[in-house]
Amino acid sequence: MRKLFALLVSIATVVASFGGATASAQRRTPQRTQPAPTKPESGTPSAAEAPPTASAAGDLLIRNATILTASHGTLENSDILVRKGKIAAVGRNLSAGEGVKVVDASGKFVTPGIIDCHSHSAIDAINEGTLSVTSMVRIRDVMNPTDIDVYRALAGGVTAQNTLHGSANTIGGQNAVVKMKYGRPINEWFFGAPPGIKFALGENVKRSNNQNFIIVGQPQAPRRYPATRMGQEEVIRDALTRARNYKRDWDDYRAAQSRGDRNAIPPRRDLQLEALVEVLEGKRFVHAHSYRSDEMLMLMNIAEEFGFRIKTLQHVLEGYKIAPEIARHGAGASAFADFWGYKLEAYDAIPYDVAIMTRAGVVSTVNSDDAGRARRLNIEAAKMMKYGGLTEQEALRTVTLNAAIQLGIDNRTGSIDVGKDADLVIWNGHPLSVYSRVDQTYIEGELFFDREQDIKNRAALERERQELEKAEPNQAPSGAPAGAPQRGRRPGSQDDDDGDGGNN
């Protein structure tokens, strides 16, 4: 039974990662191989161990850059002063003060850190694909702070992400909005963002019933409710109704208590419904995976009926068909830039989606949903200027300020304004140009990616790799032909040189 349970989870994960929400988010067994930025203990750490951090307190002066603020236009030849991890001043000719590290950014560009509104990086499990309502499970319990994809995203300027469950379940689980503090204990990644939850509609939820998905030699997965969009509406309605009843029971109990009724019996605590009560109370944001306009309308209507609002429609491929309704409901929209046609419900996706919704007054973002795409969200944003004519600042906001608004963290990050966290990216050219790349990425004034240092580290890493390859467990067993895959490595490791990228 236990074995079957484990299998179901694997199947759901495989199913989910083979398309759709996690279109190409193939998970791998994380192994720490890139140097994690660790605070220097004592003495000088070796180059391979730790890229340099900014001055310990997060004090920093970035000088003479072109600054794209995302909130108030572009500032030429300007400086950013960072004190204790916060932006202390933005302007010309700022002075650093004693002991503050100065970065000369002449000829370079600075943007706020990119915020990826839909990510599955840094997690060891995506779907709890057994029940269709798993509001009790939490992303933060399965986070891996040394997932190499996080480092790669930092190298693309990403400083925060909305880490979401997959889309196998109608109600997937509790999200984690984190700063990308690669290598640090996961608790340090959290910074007080409002909690959220993943909902999912459409084909991916239906697909968890796919009887055609057969794994050779394994028993077939049993069918699971819901199998249609009809069932999805009903599952959500049922779950919210149970949550409402549960809240009433607690309200009644607390009222009885306050009346001094010593015989009042507390309701039995229910972790599944607790999270949904927070949804009803507007304290937990719903991020809803949705493709077709009809299912989005269904969800917004049901939310209104229960007295709350959907915080973001994720993917929202047909959002452009109902942009006024989304605007009236007050949901944000988080879309792909131009990814489309990979399944039937993505067939009417158009790259003008974000532009139409933006013009209708919907706060819109462009997300990655993919560790590969997360590395170039600046280019995804640039496409929004082409498709529907967003201005440069509007385009930049789709991956910065708007994402912060959608996640309720715009008081902390998302733009270059005094008082916000110093989550900053230094680019070697205009950040919306395909020819540009990231030189440095700072989170709260601390350096988490430095291209120069990364390049310096490579020789040491290569030496380490060669040493490891000489180690006994990595030698081919006697009798195996040269060039044959070697046994004894962790299954699924990409280090077996096969370049498949797949491990679920």
Add this chain to the structure above:
Amino acid sequence: MNRQTTHTNSVAHVSRVLCATLFVALASLAAVAQQASSNMGPAFQSGTPGTFAIRGAHIFPVSGPDIENGTVVISNGKIAAVGANVSVPAGAHVIDGRGLSVYPGMIDLGTSIGLIEITEQGATGWVDTQEVGELNPNAKAFYGINPHSSHVAVTRVNGVTTVLSSPLGGLVSGQSALINLLGSTAPEMAVERFAALVVNYPRTGFGGGFFAFQQQPQGADAATQRDRQLEQIRKQLRDADAYARAVDAANADPKLPRAERDVVLESLVPYVRGQKPVIFRADRDADIRGAVRFAEELKLKPIILGGNDSWKAAQFLKEHNVPVILTGVLDLPSREDDPYDVMYECASKLQQAGVQFAISTGDTASDVRTLPYHAGMAAAFGLPKAEALKAVTLYPAQIIGYGNQLGSLDVGKIGNVVVTDGDLLEARTNIRHLFINGREVPLVSKHTELYDAFKNRK
């Protein structure tokens, strides 16, 4: 009660949407029918033939130096003139090119456009990429291409005018078609109906993950399986060679017995004789080298498609004069300890080593329009900008054997021309005019039509 109202509202919304869509669609159809010979929707138009002159534009011929202020003339389907001092022929439709740039259309050699509409979710009726069985040299993409696939217009309006469309399955997948992305029929689209043979170079070691479920052979068994598969391919190619020699001998000497006609072996003859290229899909260093050695053993004309590790084999590829269609620029590094930019830099390393290469999306269909950004990323990481442009224009044309007809703005080449308001590889750049086969093509697709239908909905 509340629910009732809600539902009624939704129905009303939907009917409003439908009415609006229908109205806009009909209106745009009517407008287009006046301008075009086709009475189909604009995305399906076959373009307007004629003589065109783009005057006063910044011209990027790709094959030679830029011309800052010049004219390109397109006539009778071909490029008729390119230069700073070109006179505009009488009767030409003149396009004011001030502030605009002119480029050859881009070419992606790693696609399956026309063979696939939607990949997943029970839409298999729309998929023709992959035949049953391992050896299908006579499965020809040309006969599976749907000229009315929505991908055709969606891709070309982003400046990609020519693609190689290839089958995917088995060991020998079949034959690719080189097509221009314009035409009402596959013959109208085809530049070369049977342009290349596609071989999935057999490989060892499908490591973990999904493949672990399938009980793939491991270790020595895997190597044995690869060798057995290679032997299958080798045998078929040798049979084709023998068949071709028997047919030739019988043609030369009527007294000899004629070989029974065999369409499978017949289809392989131009490939075993090295007259047409054989594309080997291979990503790993060992597989790339293996494919090249296999091709040399059988005297084939190999091209590597994929080539994630080609930077490791760059010197080898240069020495053996084998070109690479690189599809992985935007892929994640395949190993955790690879540098983060290993794939971004791959093209630059090939270029430095002198390997002939092209950049491709490697996408079956829907993402092929992102080709310029793959090249742009390679340029952000070391590849000179001019080389990045060539990697999606002239180089793919040369690799597939059509360098004399495609890939640059040179007189006599096919009139595949893109006019932009900026750098062709930048994501912000808009395409302003598009010519394929010398026809002016409307800048409409399924996507622009849906945009027009919904952008003003209140």
